[in-house]
Amino acid sequence: MTIAYWCVLIAALIPLVAVGIAKAGARGYDNRYPRTWLDKQQGYRARSAAAQVNSFEAFPFFASAVIVAHLTGAPQGRVDVLAMVFVLARILYVACYVADWHRTRSIVWAVGLVTCGAIFLSGAFAG
Secondary structure, eight states, rough: OOOHHHHHHHHHHHHHHHHHHHHOOOOOOOTTTTTHHHOOOOHHHHHHHHHHHHHHHHHHHHHHHHEEEEEOOHHHHHHHHHHHHHHHHHHHHHHHHHHHHHHHHHHHHHHHHHHHHHHHTTTTOOO
């Protein structure tokens, strides 16, 4: 397994960490209706839930970019580094969301998006 594939696994787990932040230590959590409960949250809990949703939204582009890079013969070292940058950006994104650093969060989100594009296209410029 490549580092990039391990990064796919890590990226798949980031939404779970984000929602875990929202639920941790909460009183009145309703496991029968968790989405309804999350929708009623405010502050960092609401932002953590939003970070979870956005992390799920970002995941398909990243995972498919890694797969396409492998299929097109992109240089593995480049793909691995870019995948690690993406994972770091997504971790920072969740942290910025929870901390309510909205401007920084937007910049970090853009880094993640551009990184996905670079991974996806890295096979096209392998020569």
